[in-house]
Amino acid sequence: MTTPSQFSFSFDTLLDDIAEQGYSVIENALPQELIADLEKQCETQAEQFQLAKIGRHQDLQQVSTIRNDKTKWFDGATTAEQAYLAIMEEVRVAINQSFFLGLFDYECHFAIYQQGDFYKKHLDAFKGKSNRVFTTVCYLNTPQVGGELVIYPEKGKLPLAHISPKAGTLICFESERFPHEVLPAGSARYSIAGWFRKNNSSANFVDPSQ
Numbered sequence: 001m002t003t004p005s006q007f008s009f010s011f012d013t014l015l016d017d018i019a020e021q022g023y024s025v026i027e028n029a030l031p032q033e034l035i036a037d038l039e040k041q042c043e044t045q046a047e048q049f050q051l052a053k054i055g056r057h058q059d060l061q062q063v064s065t066i067r068n069d070k071t072k073w074f075d076g077a078t079t080a081e082q083a084y085l086a087i088m089e090e091v092r093v094a095i096n097q098s099f100f101l102g103l104f105d106y107e108c109h110f111a112i113y114q115q116g117d118f119y120k121k122h123l124d125a126f127k128g129k130s131n132r133v134f135t136t137v138c139y140l141n142t143p144q145v146g147g148e149l150v151i152y153p154e155k156g157k158l159p160l161a162h163i164s165p166k167a168g169t170l171i172c173f174e175s176e177r178f179p180h181e182v183l184p185a186g187s188a189r190y191s192i193a194g195w196f197r198k199n200n201s202s203a204n205f206v207d208p209s210q
């Protein structure tokens with residue numbers, strides 16, 4: 001048994017799902033007031049969001065045929081961001097305790113998908129090329145239609161899961177293992193995408209975020 005978080009949900013379901021299938025979808029995982037505060041932040045700071053980029057380091061590109069959502073990285077400046085990061089820190093520690101993965105930090109950004117915005121099928125990390133180990137997605141609102149997250153198996157085309165975004169749902173999956181896509185949003189869709197990372201830095205190579 002894991003200790004229930006003082007902030008949110010018990011992590012047992014998350015850890016069991018990850019052990020059994022490599023991904024987990026938990027509804028109402030985060031406190032409603034926190035989700036509402038984070039959603040409000042997306043709305044009030046919308047003009048600070050920028051077209052999302054794909055790739056890493058010098059390969060970083062803006063490719064709007066692959067994704068056209070807008071993102072803003074957390075800077076920890078609001079109490080809502082700090083509260084969210086505190087919960088993710090608990091998740092990080094729980095995953096490390098169960099799976100001995102040595103996850104050492106977490107990075108995340110807000111994302112806004114306006115009507116019609118999408119993110120085509122992709123992997124968040126490629127074996128040996130990224131320090132992203134687990135992806136998290138947390139939804140901040142509940143659009144009426146569209147914007148489903150589709151998770152695919154490592155091999156094969158039949159989706160494992162079709163998830164309609166719902167405020168408070170938290171999804172966690174192994175970044176290298178599951179291709180996934182965001183279907184075109186039917187209306188504004190607010191979320192936080194984040195990654196637990198392992199440390200690839202060494203004495204002569206510093207591995208930064210992204």
Ligand SMILES: O=C(O)CCC(=O)C(=O)O
Pocket residue numbers: 111119124137148149180181182191193
């Ligand atoms: O918002 C989602 O449901 C998934 C987003 C995603 O795949 C990403 O940002 O890498």
Ligand SMILES: [Fe+2]
Pocket residue numbers: 122123124135180
């Ligand atoms: Fe992704």
